[in-house]
Amino acid sequence: xxxxxxxxxxxxxxxxxxxxxxxxxxxxxxxxxxxxxxxxxxxxxxxxxxxxxxxxxxxxxxxxxxxxxxxxxxxxxxxxxxxxxxxxxxxxxxxxxxxxxxxxxxxxxxxxxxxxxxxxxxxxxxxxxxxxxxxxxxxxxxxxxxxxxxxxxxxxxxxxxxxxxxxxxxxxxxxxxxxxxxxxxxxxxxxxxxxxxxxxxxxxxxxxxxxxxxxxxxxxxxxxxxxxxxxxxxxxxxxxxxx
Ligand SMILES: Nc1ncnc2c1ncn2[C@@H]1O[C@H](COP(=O)(O)OP(=O)(O)OP(=O)(O)O)[C@@H](O)[C@H]1O
Ligand SMILES: [Mg+2]
Numbered sequence: 179x180x181x182x183x184x185x186x187x188x189x190x191x192x193x194x195x196x197x198x199x200x201x202x203x204x205x206x207x208x209x210x211x212x213x214x215x216x217x218x219x220x221x222x223x224x225x226x227x228x229x230x231x232x233x234x235x236x237x238x239x240x241x242x243x244x245x246x247x248x249x250x251x252x253x254x255x256x257x258x259x260x261x262x263x264x265x266x267x268x269x270x271x272x273x274x275x276x277x278x279x280x281x282x283x284x285x286x287x288x289x290x291x292x293x294x295x296x297x298x299x300x301x302x303x304x305x306x307x308x309x310x311x312x313x314x315x316x317x318x319x320x321x322x323x324x325x326x327x328x329x330x331x332x333x334x335x336x337x338x339x340x341x342x343x344x345x346x347x348x349x350x351x352x353x354x355x356x357x358x359x360x361x362x363x364x365x366x367x368x369x370x371x372x373x374x375x376x377x378x379x380x381x382x383x384x385x386x387x388x389x390x391x392x393x394x395x396x397x398x399x400x401x402x403x404x405x406x407x408x409x410x411x412x413x414x415x416x417x418x419x420x421x
Contacts, residue, residue, distance in 0.1 A: 179387045180403040181275055182235035189226065189273040191265065192240035193292040194281040195248070200239035203229065204383040207239035213291065214247040216261050218254065223268075231388070236273065248287040258287055259328060262294035284312070284319050293319065294328055298335040300406065305339055305348035305355050313359055334414050336366050338402060343372040364414050368402040371395060 182188040192199040193213060200207060211225035229235035251258075269276060280292040280299075293299070301316065323329050337360055343349040349372070356365045371394075379389035386396045 179232070179235065179385050180399045181277070182229070182232050183387065184403075185234055186275055187234050187236075187273045189236045189238060189269050189276045191238045191276055191278045191292075193288045194279050195240050195242050195244035195288065196281070197240040197242065199279040200237065200241070202380055202383075202385060203227070203237050203239075205237060205239045207241050209241045209243040212239055212241050212244055213261065213265070213288065214241075214244050216264050217247055217251055217256060219247070219250060226269075240279075244288060251287050256287075258290035259294050261291045262329070265291065265295045282312070284315055293323055293332065296329070297331045298333055298410065300335045301337045302340040303337055303356065304341045305343075305346070305352045307348065334364065335406060335409055336364050336414060338366040338368065338370065340370040341372045342369045361414070366402065366405050368398055368405055370398050370402070 190199060190203075191213070205227050207227070208225065210220045210222055213224055214220055215222040215224045224238050226236040226238055229237065265276075265278075276295075278292045278296055280296075281289045283289060284293070299316075299320065301313075303313070317334075320332060320334065324332055337356060339352045339356065342352055348355050352369055353362075353365065373386070373395040375390060375393055376386045376395055379386045382389070386393055387399060390396060
């Protein structure tokens with residue numbers, strides 16, 4: 179949303195059938211017009227929902243039926259790369275940026291589509307006792323994708339600490355925790371604090387940036403965006419532990 183508010187034409191693609199990004203915008207999609215639309219079973223196209231007020235923002239929503247579709251896609255040996263290419267090319271003229279909300283289960287069909295379509299990956303991490311879980315797996319997968327020339331431009335943009343709670347020892351020393359699993363250059367300066375205002379805005383079907391743009395936490399998303407744009411053409415090539 180911060181990106182769309184700068185005037186850049188932005189498409190938010192929800193590739194996670196938990197559909198949190200979709201719900202955050204209060205959208206109930208037609209199951210046949212999610213990313214599943216491109217599967218042979220549907221043979222249609224996804225439907226972009228324009229944001230009600232921000233004309234530069236479009237949302238390609240997810241729906242829980244994508245969980246069943248995923249099974250079918252795997253059974254039918256649908257190549258996730260074909261959907262990734264479709265996703266990348268279909269909206270290239272209409273949007274300047276595409277943000278894909280990737281499912282947490284990296285081996286899943288939809289995560290593969292997301293990782294094969296993306297040019298850059300932004301990794302949010304919640305500082306806690308188990309930050310390593312999934313982290314190395316993600317880097318291994320990125321390595322695999324790049325070395326098999328499935329998506330050569332794919333790079334890691336960096337790691338951003340979210341839900342930083344200074345009441346915990348991990349929240350108080352986020353950088354020490356993150357540098358124990360990745361290189362210093364990989365870590366974004368911006369940290370997003372634990373924020374009741376963010377959850378409350380979501381509960382009202384709103385986002386913090388339009389609910390309360392002066393809010394301290396809303397501002398962290400603007401500074402994060404500045405860092406993202408600054409890093410875009412100089413992404414990090416280092417794998418964790420190789421600095
Ligand atoms: N900065 C924050 N402060 C407080 N709560 C937050 C913050 N960021 C996210 N949350 C809450 O944490 C929950 C998970 O957030 P989110 O969906 O962004 O995480 P996720 O990493 O995408 O999860 P998943 O891996 O399941 O997709 C949500 O209920 C959200 O409201
Ligand atoms: Mg998520």
